[in-house]
Amino acid sequence: MDILQFQTDLHQWYAHEQRQLPWRETTDPYKIWVSEVMLQQTQVATILRYYPSFLERFPTVEALAQADLTDLLKQWEGMGYYARARNLHKAAKIVVTQYGGHVPADYATFRTLPGVGDYIAAAVQSIAFNQPYAVVDGNVKRVLARLLTLEALANDSQHKVHFQREADRLLDPHRPGNHNQALMELGALVCRPQTPQCLICPVRAHCAAAQSARQMEFPKRKPLRRTPTYHIAVGVVQKADKILITQRKPDGLLGGLWEFPGGKVKKGETAEAACRREIQEETELIVDVQHHLATVKHAYSHFRIKLDVFLCTYRSGEVTLHSPVDFRWVTLDQITDFPFPTANRKFIPQLVAHLTSLTVQSGQ
Numbered sequence: 423m424d425i426l427q428f429q430t431d432l433h434q435w436y437a438h439e440q441r442q443l444p445w446r447e448t449t450d451p452y453k454i455w456v457s458e459v460m461l462q463q464t465q466v467a468t469i470l471r472y473y474p475s476f477l478e479r480f481p482t483v484e485a486l487a488q489a490d491l492t493d494l495l496k497q498w499e500g501m502g503y504y505a506r507a508r509n510l511h512k513a514a515k516i517v518v519t520q521y522g523g524h525v526p527a528d529y530a531t532f533r534t535l536p537g538v539g540d541y542i543a544a545a546v547q548s549i550a551f552n553q554p555y556a557v558v559d560g561n562v563k564r565v566l567a568r569l570l571t572l573e574a575l576a577n578d579s580q581h582k583v584h585f586q587r588e589a590d591r592l593l594d595p596h597r598p599g600n601h602n603q604a605l606m607e608l609g610a611l612v613c614r615p616q617t618p619q620c621l622i623c624p625v626r627a628h629c630a631a632a633q634s635a636r637q638m639e640f641p642k643r644k645p646l647r648r649t650p651t652y653h654i655a656v657g658v659v660q661k662a663d664k665i666l667i668t669q670r671k672p673d674g675l676l677g678g679l680w681e682f683p684g685g686k687v688k689k690g691e692t693a694e695a696a697c698r699r700e701i702q703e704e705t706e707l708i709v710d711v712q713h714h715l716a717t718v719k720h721a722y723s724h725f726r727i728k729l730d731v732f733l734c735t736y737r738s739g740e741v742t743l744h745s746p747v748d749f750r751w752v753t754l755d756q757i758t759d760f761p762f763p764t765a766n767r768k769f770i771p772q773l774v775a776h777l778t779s780l781t782v783q784s785g786q
């Protein structure tokens with residue numbers, strides 16, 4: 423491949439065809455960092471709904487460092503992969519306390535911050551500081567695999583080094599930020615997974631897969647294992663006009679988010695019995711399970727859940743927490759003040775409608 427010509431063709435295309443995105447209109451390293459953290463696992467269309475309000479709420483790294491975790495998670499609610507938000511929060515505190523509020527303009531230093539892996543480090547350093555580091559994300563892997571007919575497996579972390587080596591080799595060191603964004607943009611708009619637009623592709627002349635009509639053979643992947651499905655029982659515990667919500671531990675899956683108590687249904691156990699048991703184990707409350715409210719299905723990256731939701735009434739006991747770290751008795755109106763996982767948010771409208779109709783019927 424003529425690398426210089428490839429870079430020129432890519433840049434010319436990007437200069438004319440790039441999407442106007444808010445994070446491309448700033449040179450503020452903090453704002454670019456936020457965008458890259460969001461972009462890592464979320465679609466651009468979704469980020470466009472979150473990015474402006476997030477920056478309005480936390481316009482500077484100092485504002486983010488001072489944020490209350492619940493406030494931060496509320497802003498992030500619905501984007502998923504909440505560890506990203508928690509790590510960004512921790513990293514912002516370090517930037518303020520150790521680097522005077524300046525995002526480190528040095529790859530090695532920046533790479534030590536929580537949540538900053540190879541991708542974020544290369545993206546922020548190249549885009550914000552013009553440092554010559556090549557990004558490798560899913561789009562880049564696909565484009566490289568097709569351009570160079572790479573045999574490396576795109577979904578095998580041990581093969582990432584092969585993609586990184588090729589990305590480094592093709593990187594334009596004079597304009598690395600634009601180069602990285604152009605390659606990712608090409609993957610998003612032209613070299614799409616199922617429908618590569620080779621006829622209009624600006625780098626077709628350099629593409630080994632297109633020239634041998636083997637676009638759909640790349641990238642190579644190892645077969646995926648089947649994702650397990652877990653059956654979860656959840657209880658909405660009512661006590662007078664309040665309902666109980668609990669907060670998950672700050673770290674781990676969905677850390678810091680609020681939810682209704684519950685947990686996995688054991689083998690041979692009914693969902694209703696699991697609901698009662700889990701509430702008792704997590705809070706020491708004794709409840710009566712009244713009726714089934716909803717069944718919700720949700721897919722995470724490595725597993726799926728089927729959630730059976732029950733309405734329960736408080737019978738006895740004082741809340742003593744075992745797994746959760748905090749709890750509140752809240753009214754229906756207050757629920758939206760708290761960040762919930764998507765699987766919970768899927769049934770909250772149904773819960774609110776149901777409890778509101780009961781309130782109307784009872785004339786309260």
Ligand code: SF4
Nearest residue numbers: 568613620623629632
């Ligand atoms: Fe992808 Fe086709 Fe362009 Fe090759 S020519 S990079 S396969 S869109």
